[in-house]
Structure formats: structure tokens, C-alpha cells
Amino acid sequence: xxxxxxxxxxxxxxxxxxxxxxxxxxxxxxxxxxxxxxxxxxxxxxxxxxxxxxxxxxxxxxxxxxxxxxxxxxxxxxxxxxxxxxxxxxxxxxxxxxxxxxxxxxxxxxxxxxxxxxxxxxxxxxxxxxxxxxxxxxxxxxxxxxxxxxxxxxxxxxxxxxxxxxxxxxxxxxxxxxxxxxxxxxxxxxxxxxxxxxxxxxxxxxxxxxxxxxxxxxxxxxxxxxx
Numbered sequence: 001x002x003x004x005x006x007x008x009x010x011x012x013x014x015x016x017x018x019x020x021x022x023x024x025x026x027x028x029x030x031x032x033x034x035x036x037x038x039x040x041x042x043x044x045x046x047x048x049x050x051x052x053x054x055x056x057x058x059x060x061x062x063x064x065x066x067x068x069x070x071x072x073x074x075x076x077x078x079x080x081x082x083x084x085x086x087x088x089x090x091x092x093x094x095x096x097x098x099x100x101x102x103x104x105x106x107x108x109x110x111x112x113x114x115x116x117x118x119x120x121x122x123x124x125x126x127x128x129x130x131x132x133x134x135x136x137x138x139x140x141x142x143x144x145x146x147x148x149x150x151x152x153x154x155x156x157x158x159x160x161x162x163x164x165x166x167x168x169x170x171x172x173x174x175x176x177x178x179x180x181x182x183x184x185x186x187x188x189x190x191x192x193x194x195x196x197x198x199x200x201x202x203x204x205x206x207x208x209x210x211x212x213x214x215x216x217x218x219x220x221x222x223x224x225x226x227x
Contacts, residue, residue, distance in 0.1 A: 008163045009170050013177035015160045016042070017185075020153065020178070024144075032186045033142045033198060034149075039175075039182040040199045041146035042153055043091060044206025046175040047075050050168040051207070061210030064129045064147055072207040073116075075172065083109040089169075091203060094176045095183075099196070102184035108192040115200045119208065132205025136194050146202055151212040179203070 020038055024030050048056040051071035061067060073079045078087040084106065086092040096109060114135070122133035130145035142149075157175070164170045183195055 009174040010177060012161050012164055013174040014181065016157060016174070016178045017181045019156050019160060020182070023153070023156075031143055032189045032195075033140055034144045035182050035186065036179075036190075036195055036199050037142035037146050037202050038144060038149035038153065039179040040202035041150040041206045042157060043172070043175045043179050043203045044146070044209070045150040045154070045211050046157070046168075046172050047072055047091065047203070047207040048211065050075055050172040052168075056211050058213060058215070059210060063210055063212040063216045065210040066123045066208055067210055068208055072204075076204060076207060077112055081111065081113045083112060086112075089173070091172070091176050092200070094173065095180060095196070095199070098177070098180040099183060102180075103187045104183075104192050104196070108196050110193065110197050110200065112200070115197070115204050118201060119205050132202050132209070134198065134201050136197050136201075140190070140194050140198060142198075146206050147209065147212055150206060151217070 017039070020042075021030060021035065024034055024038065045056060048054070048069075051069055051074075053067070053069050053071055054061070070079070075091060077083070077092040078085075078090045080086045080090075080092075083092050083096045086096060088094070088097060092112065099108075100106070118133050118135045122128060125133075130147040132146055134141055161171050161174060164174060179199060183199060186195065
């Protein structure tokens with residue numbers, strides 16, 4: 001029935017989740033940390049576009065360079081330090097409200113000030129290039145760099161989010177719902193507080209990291225071929 005039709009943001013979000021799981025499935029299995037990290041990395045990159053600070057596809061920053069953004073903070077949590085206080089339409093607000101309905105609890109959410117502090121304290125460390133600073137044990141770090149995951153999924157995101165047009169807020173909402181689905185589907189696989197911490201630290205880190213551009217990738221490949 002027409003009245004049961006899902007909003008386009010939900011339809012696009014689920015399509016992206018399906019595409020992401022297909023890409024990450026190896027020998028019938030998915031490394032759950034890669035799924036959460038990749039979904040969160042996409043949210044971070046879409047957040048850059050929504051913030052309007054710079055063109056995420058064509059910019060002058062060095063890919064992987066940290067770029068702090070007040071606008072990104074507003075989109076992530078309304079610049080709040082507590083998940084429960086974040087605006088309902090912010091990234092954290094959507095995660096908080098949705099995840100509480102699929103088995104997560106309030107105590108699974110880390111203090112946002114710790115998320116922001118972890119990122120700020122580790123800016124400029126060469127070993128973190130292409131990654132985001134994570135406070136969780138290395139046992140739970142993803143195998144795939146989030147910078148790479150976001151870049152390699154970019155064309156898929158654009159294709160699947162085409163029904164949303166150029167509406168940056170709807171695209172960010174849809175990407176966040178993809179992350180919600182990734183967390184809900186894996187809630188019994190990974191410790192829930194670790195999963196949310198991984199997700200939030202990746203979203204925050206990637207929203208403040210210059211994305212890989214096609215021009216930079218072409219230059220990188222050219223340099224490798226000339227060696």
C-alpha cells in the first residue's frame with residue numbers, strides 16, 4: 001500500500017548498507033569492525049559536503065590532512081558534549097534515538113568530549129595517515145583505512161543516493177541511517193560500547209580529514225607506475 005512506502009532516505013540508506021556488506025564480504029564473512037568503520041567513514045565524508053566548508057571532491061588540501069570544522073561539530077552533535085543532549089537531527093542524535101530502539105542502552109554511548117579530545121590529542125601523528133585516532137584496543141581496529149573505504153565507496157554512494165538529489169542534509173541523514181543499520185545488525189557480535197566508540201570516533205575523525213580526491217589518486221598511481 002502507498003501509505004506504507006518508506007521515506008527515500010530510508011530506502012537509500014538500506015541500499016547503501018546492502019552494497020557495503022556485499023563489498024566487504026570475503027569468503028562468506030564480514031570483519032565487523034570494517035563494516036562499522038566504513039559506514040562511519042562515509043558519514044564523515046558526507047558530513048564534510050553538508051558542512052559546506054570546502055568541496056570534498058575537489059580541494060587543495062593534502063588527502064588525510066586534518067581540517068577542524070565548527071560546522072562539522074554542529075552537524076555531528078550540535079556541538080553538545082552529551083549524546084542525550086544532541087539535536088534529534090544531528091548525526092549523534094539520530095544514532096542515539098535509533099540505537100536505543102534496537103538493543104543499545106544509554107550507557108553504551110561514550111562521553112562526546114572524550115571522542116573530540118581523542119581526535120584533537122593525536123592530530124599530526126604520521127602513523128595515523130588514512131586512519132582516525134581510536135581510543136579502543138587495537139584488537140578492534142579496522143583492517144581497511146577509513147580514508148580508502150570512503151573513497152572507494154564514493155561512486156556507489158552517489159549512485160544510490162541519486163533519488164535524494166543535491167539535498168546535502170538528506171544525504172547525511174541517509175548515510176547516518178546506514179551506520180545505524182550496521183550497528184544494529186552487529187549489536188550481538190561486538191561489545192556495544194566499543195562499537196559505538198569506533199563509529200563515533202570514525203565519524204568525527206573523517207568529518208575533519210581531507211578526503212582522497214581523484215586528482216590526488218591519479219598522481220599517486222602515476223608515481224607508483226614511474227618507480
